[in-house]
Amino acid sequence: MTNEPEILTGIVLHGAHGIYDVHTESGIVRCTLRGKLKKAFAQAQSARSIQKARPRFDKLLATPNGRHVERIEKRDSSENPLPSRLSVGDYVKFRRLDEESGLIEEILPRQSELARKDVGSNAHKSIQQTMLANLDQVVIVFASAQPDPHFGLLDRYLTICTSAELQAIIVINKVDLPHDSSVEEASELYARLGYIVLRASTYTHQGIDEIRELLKNHITLFTGPSGVGKSSLVNAIEPGMAIRTGLISDVTGKGKHTTTSSQLYPLSGGGWLADSAGIRALTAWNIPPEELAFCFVEFRPYLGECEYADCVHIDEEGCAITQAVQDNVIDEHRYRSYVRIYQGEER
Ligand code: GDP
Ligand code: ZN
Numbered sequence: 614m615t616n617e618p619e620i621l622t623g624i625v626l627h628g629a630h631g632i633y634d635v636h637t638e639s640g641i642v643r644c645t646l647r648g649k650l651k652k653a654f655a656q657a658q659s660a661r662s663i664q665k666a667r668p669r670f671d672k673l674l675a676t677p678n679g680r681h682v683e684r685i686e687k688r689d690s691s692e693n694p695l696p697s698r699l700s701v702g703d704y705v706k707f708r709r710l711d712e713e714s715g716l717i718e719e720i721l722p723r724q725s726e727l728a729r730k731d732v733g734s735n736a737h738k739s740i741q742q743t744m745l746a747n748l749d750q751v752v753i754v755f756a757s758a759q760p761d762p763h764f765g766l767l768d769r770y771l772t773i774c775t776s777a778e779l780q781a782i783i784v785i786n787k788v789d790l791p792h793d794s795s796v797e798e799a800s801e802l803y804a805r806l807g808y809i810v811l812r813a814s815t816y817t818h819q820g821i822d823e824i825r826e827l828l829k830n831h832i833t834l835f836t837g838p839s840g841v842g843k844s845s846l847v848n849a850i851e852p853g854m855a856i857r858t859g860l861i862s863d864v865t866g867k868g869k870h871t872t873t874s875s876q877l878y879p880l881s882g883g884g885w886l887a888d889s890a891g892i893r894a895l896t897a898w899n900i901p902p903e904e905l906a907f908c909f910v911e912f913r914p915y916l917g918e919c920e921y922a923d924c925v926h927i928d929e930e931g932c933a934i935t936q937a938v939q940d941n942v943i944d945e946h947r948y949r950s951y952v953r954i955y956q957g958e959e960r
Contacts, residue, residue, distance in 0.1 A: 619709040620718070624747075624876045624885075625701050635705060635715065636879070641651075644707050644715040646699065654698050700726070701875045702746035702832060702887070723747055725778055727834075745875050747832055747888055750780040752824065754837035754846060757785050757792035763838065764799055768950035770836065771808065772908035776900045779834075782809045782827055786842040789814040802944055808912055815845040825850045828880055833886040835860070851880055858888040902955060906934070909951050913941050927952060 623635035623642065630873045630885035633644045646654075699705070699720060707715040727745045755762040765785065774781040785800055804810045809827070813820030824846065835843050835858075858878055877885040906912045906926060914933055920931025928935075937943040 620706055621709055621715065622704060622721075624877070624883075625699060625703045625705060628699060628701060633699065633717065635707060635717070636877075642707070642709065642715045643713055644705070644717045646717050647708075650717060650719075651679045680829075698743070700743040700746040701877055702726075702748060702885075704747065725749055726799060727777060727779075731792050745832070745834070745877075748779060748834060748887055750782060750827075750841075751834045751836055752782045752784055752828075754784045754786055754835065756787040756790075756845050757796045757923040758790045760838065760840055762796060762799070763791070764946060765950050765953060766838065767803075768947060769954055772900055772954060773904060775908040775910070776904055780809075780831075782811065782824075784811050784813050784820070784824060784837075784846065786813045786815065786846060788812045788819060789816045799946075802947075813846065815842055815849045820850065821846070821849045825880075826880060828884050828886070829882050830884045832877065832885045832887060847886070851886070853861050854878060854880075854886065858886060860888075900954070903957055905951065909947060911947065912951070915943075925955065927955065 621639075621642070623637035625633050626641065627634045631645055633646075634646050635642050635854050661688050699717070703723065704721040706719040706721065707716045707717045709715045723746045725747055726743045727748050751770070753767060753774075755767060762785070771781050771783075783800070783803055785796065800810045800812065809821045811823055812826075813824065815821070828850065835847060837843055844860040847855040847858065847860055858876075860864050876888045878888065880886055900908060902925065906916060912926070915933040915937055918933035919926065919929065921929055924932050925936075926932050926934035934943065934948070938945055938948045
């Protein structure tokens with residue numbers, strides 16, 4: 614009888630110092646990289662700076678009823694370069710050594726990645742560090758009041774998500790509190806633009822089941838300003854999870870852990886939640902200026918219609934975008950967000 618090695622497939626939940634926790638159907642296995650793979654990674658890293666695959670914006674179109682964006686279609690995996698290092702979220706094939714340990718033989722192609730520019734990047738050399746692989750959606754949480762929502766910041770999150778090909782789900786939490794009518798108007802605007810917008814309250818439990826349903830079988834990151842109720846929401850969806858994900862630290866009650874490597878946590882309904890280390894990575898994402906206008910979904914029909922081909926839609930003559938703003942077809946607040954982000958202002 615030959616003793617065939619057992620080859621398993623799993624997802625990397627956590628990695629540190631060359632040791633990776635890989636989740637499989639039969640439990641978590643502690644893996645290291647096969648020597649051959651380590652060598653290949655080292656070569657790939659020195660051979661080229663990592664290229665981000667271009668987003669396939671054509672797939673990101675609002676459905677005719679305007680209620681939600683169709684799920685961004687997965688890229689043809691063969692287009693993607695082989696990762697040059699292993700990240701949390703990567704699917705791997707590994708050889709089981711014993712009950713608890715294994716040797717990673719192969720990384721499967723990534724469907725998406727969340728990367729940030731590494732320290733040491735400059736105008737000539739851009740080093741990208743992948744924080745999370747295969748992340749596919751981001752829940753952006755704002756409060757209807759306390760603190761008042763900052764829609765300029767929401768627009769910034771949305772452009773980052775669109776640029777990174779991540780499905781954005783907007784959650785307006787604390788709807789049990791009295792709030793300004795502008796909040797309702799804004800949530801209708803974002804729904805019209807094709808984003809999923811949910812109203813929620815951890816106090817009345819409104820919206821919680823819907824959010825839980827949307828997380829099923831996805832790899833999701835929760836983000837948003839502090840105090841909007843992210844940890845309360847995560848706890849309502851999956852009790853105990855907020856502490857584990859670092860949204861709350863046990864000691865201070867406020868999420869402040871210093872590790873930069875992300876981690877995935879299983880949701881009992883299926884799917885994964887990415888932890889807060891990835892949240893910081895998201896705000897560090899820079900959108901190239903030539904891509905920015907495309908990330909404002911309502912600008913798309915007008916792109917290419919401006920008088921000047923290199924129009925950046927700020928104060929050029931014959932600009933189709935500013936004309937649409939004047940005609941009240943494009944919302945003025947959204948346009949102002951575009952200008953602020955274009956000019957490099959953080960908020
Ligand atoms: P985080 O900083 O985004 O994680 O926010 P927390 O979950 O720590 O919540 C901040 C504060 O908002 C806490 O005092 C919560 O009790 C409160 N809070 C959370 N969810 C709600 C809600 O749905 N309604 C109201 N009125 N308050 C909430
Ligand atoms: Zn223009």
